[in-house]
Amino acid sequence: MNLWQRLTLIICLLSLSAFALPGKAQATTVAAEQASEYLPSLRGQRVALVVNQTSRVGEQHLVDYLLAEGIEVVKVLAPEHGFRGDAGAGETITDAIDPRTGLPILSIYGKTKKPSPAMLADVDTIVFDIQDVGARFYTYISTMHYVMEAAAEQGIAMMVLDRPNPNGAFVDGPVLDSAFQSFVGMHEIPLLHGMTVGELALMIKGEGWIQQAQDLSLTVIPVADYARTEAYSLPVAPSPNLPDDQAIQLYPSLCLFEATAVSIGRGTDFPFQVMGHDEVHLGDFKFSPRSMPKSAPSPKLEGQIVYGKDLRDSDLQGLDLSLLISAHQAFTKAGVTFFTAPDFMDKLSGTDALRKAIEAGQSEAEIRASWQADLARFKARRQPYLLYP
Known part of the structure; x- marks a missing residue:
């Protein structure tokens, strides 16, 4: 190859690297980063935001971005874990003033879960922008439900800025x-529903799951260049006990252990990535939960040496029942109570059938078979509301 041929080849390679190849997926762009799609609708409006630490436009919080763009943001409605995402699971959120912006922060995770008429008296549009993880018991979609219902009842427009579902496959x-x-399960959807919050908002309105659904003026700004089966790494932890992609991947399977005697790592540096017990040894991995004020002030089995499994390198995805079933078998053999909060287990599951099947000794295959007809009906029911391939 002579010098001219080499130069030509280099120029061709550089040209190819500058453009997307045919069929190559483009970078996913969340709705909040598509300003031209929603800013015109917010100008001249008094806006309330339902946001937390995941509500980012690049490196900037959505609140700061909208204020810099001249949007009249009048207040923030704070969900579980708070506006800045530093409150623990289940911790009551209180009203406050944001020291950075001076905006009032009104809690919708405490005594009030549905915004009152007084809270929204000076609001024209509510914007919801929170990263979800795709499990029915993750409470941000329940918060969205109540906000949508309040907006419908009070004639306030609702806008959802969509984000990918990391468990969307x-x-x-x-x-x-x-x-x-209950608040950890409000809708007739599976534990893993495979939808984004924008799609769920459309379904909640379309299926009439809120009061006065027909009266709600709802706008969903979709994610650009997104397919629900593609992997998505969250740039910001969605809550204190889901610190990374692995915890988010394991969350649907391990959260069910919250209703049992088993620790799933709250009070460690790797929550939702391990499991174990002090009396019933579930494996050889040892850890000891400790009080962590921001994420686990009083963790299960605090101060105890716990024996179990380290799942940080596990490739487990979706909903895996084998861990739950094998742990139940070990507890039964040891004569130790496994489901310490059976009512909560049923709320997390959305049914008492799963707990009863495990207690009856059914296999994972038998349990899964019992879901299939309902899953098929759900997939057909959700079809009109899907935005992504």
Whole structure:
């Protein structure tokens, strides 16, 4: 190859690297980073934001970005874990003033979960922008439900800035039985629903799951260049006990252990990535939960030496029941109570059928078979609301 041929080859390679190849996926762009799609609708409006630490436009918080763009943000409605995401699971959020902006922060995770007419009296539009993880019991979608209902009842427009679902490739688990509806499960969807919050907002309105659903003016700004099966790494931890991608991947399977005697690592540096017990040894890995004020002030089995499994390098995805079933078998053999909070287990599961099946000794295959008809009906029901391939 002569010098001219070499130069030509180099120029061709450089040219190819500058452009997307045919069929190559483009970079996903969350809705909040598509300003031209939503800023015009917010100008001249008094805006309330339902946001937390994941509500980012690049490196900037959505609140700061909108204020810099001249949008009249009048208040922040704070969900579980708080506006800045530093409150622990279940910790009551209190009203406050944001020291950075001077905006009032009103809690919608405490005594009030549904914004009152007084809270929204000076609001024209509510913007919801929170990163979800795709499990029904993760409470941000319940917060969205109540905010949508308040907006419908009070004639306030609602806008959802969508973000990817890091567990979006999976539709699995029991569909919620309305008899077990609670704040950790409000909708007739599976434990893993495979939808984004924007798609769920459309379904909540379309299926009439809120009061006066027909009256809600709802706008969803989609994620650009996104397919639900593609991997998505969250740039900001969505809550204190989901610090990384591995914890988010394991969360759907390990969260069910919250209703049992087993620790899943709250009070360690690797929550939702390990499991174990002090009396019933579930493996050879040892850890000891400790009080961590921001994420686990009083963790299960605090100060005890716990024996179990280290799942930090596990490739487990979706909803895996083998860990739950094998742990139950070990506890039964040892004569130790496994489901220490059976009612909470049923709320997390959205049914009492899963707990009863495990107690009856059913296999994972048998349990999964019992879900399939309901999952097929759900997939058909959700189809009109899907935004992504």
